[in-house]
Amino acid sequence: MRLPSFATSTDERALAGVCAGIARDLGVDVTLVRLVFALLALAGGAGILLYLALWAWSRSRPWWAVVMVIVTAFLILDAVGLPDRAVWGIVFVAAGLAVAWRKGGSFRMDAPLSYGGLALAGFGAILLLMGSDAPTHLLGPGAVAGALLLIGGPWLWRLALDRDAERTARIRTEERADVAARVHDSVLQTLALIQRHAQEPRRVASLARRQERELRGWLYADHQFQGESLLDALSAAAADVEELHGVRVELASAGDAPADNALVLAAREAMTNAAKFSGAEEIDVYQEVTADEIAVFVRDRGKGFDRAAVPADRKGIAESIEARLHRAGGIATVTSKPGEGTEVELRLPR
Amino acid sequence: MKRRVVLVDDHGLFLAGVRAELGDAVDVVGEAGSVADAVPLIKERDPDVVLLDVHLPDGSGDAVINAVAPERPGVKFLALSVSDAAEDVIAVIRAGARGYVTKTIAADELAAAIERVAEGDAVFSPRLAGFVLDAFRAGEEIGGDAELNELTPREREVLQLIARGYMYKEIAVRLHLSVKTVESHVSNVLRKLQLSTRHELTRWATQHRLV
Numbered sequence: 001m002r003l004p005s006f007a008t009s010t011d012e013r014a015l016a017g018v019c020a021g022i023a024r025d026l027g028v029d030v031t032l033v034r035l036v037f038a039l040l041a042l043a044g045g046a047g048i049l050l051y052l053a054l055w056a057w058s059r060s061r062p063w064w065a066v067v068m069v070i071v072t073a074f075l076i077l078d079a080v081g082l083p084d085r086a087v088w089g090i091v092f093v094a095a096g097l098a099v100a101w102r103k104g105g106s107f108r109m110d111a112p113l114s115y116g117g118l119a120l121a122g123f124g125a126i127l128l129l130m131g132s133d134a135p136t137h138l139l140g141p142g143a144v145a146g147a148l149l150l151i152g153g154p155w156l157w158r159l160a161l162d163r164d165a166e167r168t169a170r171i172r173t174e175e176r177a178d179v180a181a182r183v184h185d186s187v188l189q190t191l192a193l194i195q196r197h198a199q200e201p202r203r204v205a206s207l208a209r210r211q212e213r214e215l216r217g218w219l220y221a222d223h224q225f226q227g228e229s230l231l232d233a234l235s236a237a238a239a240d241v242e243e244l245h246g247v248r249v250e251l252a253s254a255g256d257a258p259a260d261n262a263l264v265l266a267a268r269e270a271m272t273n274a275a276k277f278s279g280a281e282e283i284d285v286y287q288e289v290t291a292d293e294i295a296v297f298v299r300d301r302g303k304g305f306d307r308a309a310v311p312a313d314r315k316g317i318a319e320s321i322e323a324r325l326h327r328a329g330g331i332a333t334v335t336s337k338p339g340e341g342t343e344v345e346l347r348l349p350r
Numbered sequence: 351m352k353r354r355v356v357l358v359d360d361h362g363l364f365l366a367g368v369r370a371e372l373g374d375a376v377d378v379v380g381e382a383g384s385v386a387d388a389v390p391l392i393k394e395r396d397p398d399v400v401l402l403d404v405h406l407p408d409g410s411g412d413a414v415i416n417a418v419a420p421e422r423p424g425v426k427f428l429a430l431s432v433s434d435a436a437e438d439v440i441a442v443i444r445a446g447a448r449g450y451v452t453k454t455i456a457a458d459e460l461a462a463a464i465e466r467v468a469e470g471d472a473v474f475s476p477r478l479a480g481f482v483l484d485a486f487r488a489g490e491e492i493g494g495d496a497e498l499n500e501l502t503p504r505e506r507e508v509l510q511l512i513a514r515g516y517m518y519k520e521i522a523v524r525l526h527l528s529v530k531t532v533e534s535h536v537s538n539v540l541r542k543l544q545l546s547t548r549h550e551l552t553r554w555a556t557q558h559r560l561v
Contacts, residue, residue, distance in 0.1 A: 248454050252480035252513045254487065282456070284476050284515020288483070299515040343514070 016055045043079035046072045070095050085127060092124025174327055181320045185269050186214055193244065230294065233259035234287055237268035241283070245275035248282040255289030262328035263296060263348050269320040270298035270344035278302025278342060292350055299343040304336045321346075352377040353468045356395055358388040358414060359403040359430075364453065368401070371457035376464055385409040389417045396422060398468045402447065404431040404438050411438075412445035419446050428467045430455070436481040444544050449473025471533055472540040479512035482543060498546045501539060508535045 013020050019037060023030035040047030053068035070091055077087045096118060190211040197203040231253050238249035249271060267285065274283045280302030288295045310317070317334055321344060325332040330348035355376045359365050360383040369378055380395045382388035385408045392400055392414070400418075402411045415427050427447040429439065432454075439450050448467040451460065452475055463473045474482070486501045501509070504525075511521045518536075522529045 250452065250454065250476055250515065252476035252478075252515075254480040254483040254513065286476060286480060286510075286513040286515065288480070288510070288513070290487075297514040301515075 015051075016058075018051055018054045018058065021058065022054070040072075040076065044075040046075035046079065049075065066095075089124045089127035092127060093121045094124070096121025096124055177319065177323060178327070181265070181269075181324050182218065185265065185272070185320050186211060186218075189244075189272065228259045229256050230259045230264070230287060230289070230296075231256045233264045234267060234285060234296070237264060238271060238285060241268065241271040241275050245272070247275045247280070249285055250282060251285045251287070253287040253289075256287075257289045257294050257350070260294065260328065260348060262324050263294060263330065263346055266321045266325045266332060266346050267296045267298055267344075269324075270346070273317070273321075273344075274298060274300040274302065274342060277305070280341065289350075294348045294350060296346040297343060298346075299341065301341040304338045304340050304342050306338055307334065307336065353399055353464055354379045354395070354397040355464060356380040356382070356388075356392055356397040356400045358382045358392075358400060358406070358411075360384060360407050361403075368460070372461055372464075373457075375457075375461035383407070385413045385417075388414050392418050392425060393421060397425060399464050400425060400427045401464070402427050402429050402442070404429055404442050404450075411442040411447070415442065415445040415447060426467045426470070428463060428473060436484065439478060439481055440485055440543070443478070443540070446544065448540065449475070450478040451475045452477055472536045474509070474512050474536055474539070476513045476515050479509045482539060483509050483513065485543070498542050501542070505535050505539050508532055509539060512536070 014034070019033040020030050023033045026033075037047040037051055040050060049068050049072045053065045053072060056062075056068060057065035073094055074087055074091045077090055078084075082090075190207050194204050194207050197207070231251075234253075235251055238251050241247065242249050271283055271285065274280065278300040280300040282301070284297075284299045286297045286299075288297075307317075321334070322332045325346055325348065328348060330346060332347075333345040334342065335345070336342035352374075353376045355372075355378050357365050357368060357378060357380070359368075359381075362383070365381055365383075369381075372378065376399075379397055380391050382391045383406070385406050388400075388402075388406070400414075402414060404411045406414070411427075411429055418425060427442075429442045429447040429450040430453055431439070431450075432452065443450060448470075449463065449472050451463055451473060455463070455475070466473050483501075483506065486499075486506075507525065508521055511524065516524065518529050518532045521527070522532050525532070
């Protein structure tokens with residue numbers, strides 16, 4: 001929220017340029033503004049005070065401005081003919097709100113509200129409500145409602161803005177996590193393989209070519225496995241893992257469905273993990289499609305591991321499997337015990 | 351006593367590989383590469399077990415079983431292949447094969463599978479378990495003989511674990527059963543697969559292609 005600057009204008013100024021500045025900001029004729037000030041000046045000198053207040057504001061003296069605006073309001077209300085009691089009430093409410101607003105006035109959700117300001121406003125409201133004069137019957141409740149709106153309004157507005165910002169940030173974080181998982185699965189793995197086969201130029205070249213193809217496919221296609229069946233995509237992933245790591249992957253299936261990116265990539269990562277770390281020569285992959293769920297199981301009979309002993313910087317399971325499937329709306333469960341192999345269970349509702 | 355085995359497969363390389371891998375575990379008494387060669391050979395040698403490729407140049411594996419079984423009821427068949435369509439594998443099982451394994455199976459596991467089949471048990475590879483679950487699921491509401499046309503929840507559970515790569519003894523531990531009970535569940539499924547009258551099991555093939 002941007003407050004009007006009330007900056008003075010040097011172009012058409014008569015005195016300090018306050019009227020000219022307002023006219024420029026609002027896009028109205030400067031004479032009209034001057035007329036308003038002149039009329040207000042008749043109300044016990046309110047116009048003059050308001051002029052000074054705005055001038056103080058433009059000179060970055062907000063406190064002076066606030067005080068003078070309050071006095072101006074007092075003068076105007078008095079001129080309108082309200083009883084003293086109501087005038088004082090309104091002034092207190094306004095002053096209290098000014099303090100409260102200024103304290104919490106950065107419009108941040110976590111900015112503290114000024115309890116002193118609120119108390120002052122409350123006192124003013126009571127003054128208003130206590131008055132038995134006719135106009136206060138309208139003014140009192142109106143002032144309280146206005147006060148609530150003034151305090152709550154910016155806060156609610158800010159809340160809505162924050163929610164938007166938060167959503168945008170979350171989407172961005174998720175995208176980044178997706179990219180990170182992707183890079184971890186493919187590029188980092190390939191780089192590791194290239195280091196290991198540094199003495200075999202042909203192998204290195206073929207690994208690089210393959211990685212390039214894959215990255216291109218991913219960068220320039222929205223959905224890598226669009227139109228492919230899950231079984232086909234898993235077969236391809238299994239063949240890749242067999243070729244890259246020299247293990248056997250047995251693929252079984254009951255039912256088939258269109259391939260889901262996250263599911264295929266998570267399953268592929270699970271196979272890669274099994275191939276690299278379990279020591280097992282064979283990996284069993286089973287895909288089951290039922291009316292309301294797609295499940296993929298990746299199992300090895302290798303050495304297994306203790307989840308608690310896996311270093312936190314090893315992102316394979318947490319990021320590439322669990323978080324990835326979670327983002328897609330599914331659940332990944334990794335069951336492993338040292339000596340008893342590992343099973344990764346991926347479930348995605350249809 | 352070593353099991354007497356006949357290998358039926360049209361890939362010479364694969365035959366040589368299997369023979370070498372099985373080594374002394376079994377006694378290979380004959381080899382054939384087609385339906386026409388296999389039928390008289392099996393009848394003549396009367397082996398304990400026939401390792402049968404699902405696809406042969408002049409027909410499919412079930413043709414061999416259908417021709418041999420009436421005369422040699424004691425011969426057990428174990429189907430194997432690389433990657434066949436579910437309906438072909440199911441057809442061979444329904445013709446009477448006691449199990450199905452993929453050609454990528456490790457040598458010791460193949461020897462164990464041959465032994466198990468020779469003893470009259472069923473051998474379900476993960477892939478076959480998946481195929482069977484799929485076949486029995488299609489149109490669960492179909493009527494007829496429920497005992498034959500449907501899997502019990504327990505059988506389903508056992509098959510799912512087989513499909514996920516669990517071995518019988520692992521399944522037994524997980525489901526708190528004896529290995530014998532697991533085996534009998536598997537044999538039951540095999541029996542249902544062969545005797546089920548549900549036309550789904552035959553019609554399923556065409557459905558499956560459409561999915």
